[in-house]
Amino acid sequence: MTDQHNDNTTHFGFEDVKKEEKVQRVADVFHSVAGKYDLMNDLMSGGVHRLWKRITIEQSGVRTGNTVLDIAGGTGDLTMRFSRLVGPTGKVVLADINDSMLKVGRDKLMDKGVTGNVEFVQANAEALPFPDNTFDVITIAFGLRNVTDKDAALRSMTRVLKPGGKVMVLEFSKTDNPLLTKAYDFYSFNILPQMGSMIAGDADSYRYLAESIRMHPDQETLKSMMQDAGLTHCKYQNMTGGIVALHTGIKP
């Protein structure tokens, strides 16, 4: 499955839209959900998103003095943990295309006393504003799905990664068990938009999230996209029956 139909259109959930329109509509979704994002993540995943993120941190190999880029870092869950790991001699850059998400993230990190080694940049994953060979580790957690040109984003990440550095993509993926798939579909298309409506007053945004998950490349497709972008040692591990997968690749 590829994301592009022709040069000008792409997916917005199950709809076909013009590429420029996707950028705006994804932006609207995140402006709308930014304030309730953390609460909704806990409710929607039953708190399991914390486990998915913890596994990502454990496998990152980030250590003192490292320079880390957290793309689509949103409300800063990964950045907060990386900030402690890299210490005062390291640096974490939290980048997001959406200013509402960045501001919620910055406020949260300040409240938690995470300062000094964290920088905030509004940037597009497809055209990252960093020099070649800058970062030891780059993460994009629940963000690649929303990027219009995923191949361009993977190439851009590879460019700014140091040789030997690691890209980690944490993203919803394809379930491998038919029963789980059935339950998960019912949950995603019936319960989740209702929760979105009740708690965040916005069913459409959460319907988009469910649809965009189904349109995202499956495990093997994403792995070959990462190889095409120039990464080696590409592999993935499924979590929670493939609801989520963690892909990693190394820059040669």
Place this chain on the structure above:
Amino acid sequence: MDKKLLDILVCPVAKTPLEYNEETNELISKASGLAYPVRDDIPVLLETEARELTLEERESK
């Protein structure tokens, strides 16, 4: 804006270093002819949000 940040930022179009203009609170790329805004102390390094430099600005040192 944090000046240390400038060391690891480049223009997302030209991929070359940026200069900070304190008067306009913008990050300037002569190479691409674009000025990027800084909003709420956060550099906005999006081509779609950048301003095109005037001819005078391009030629000034």
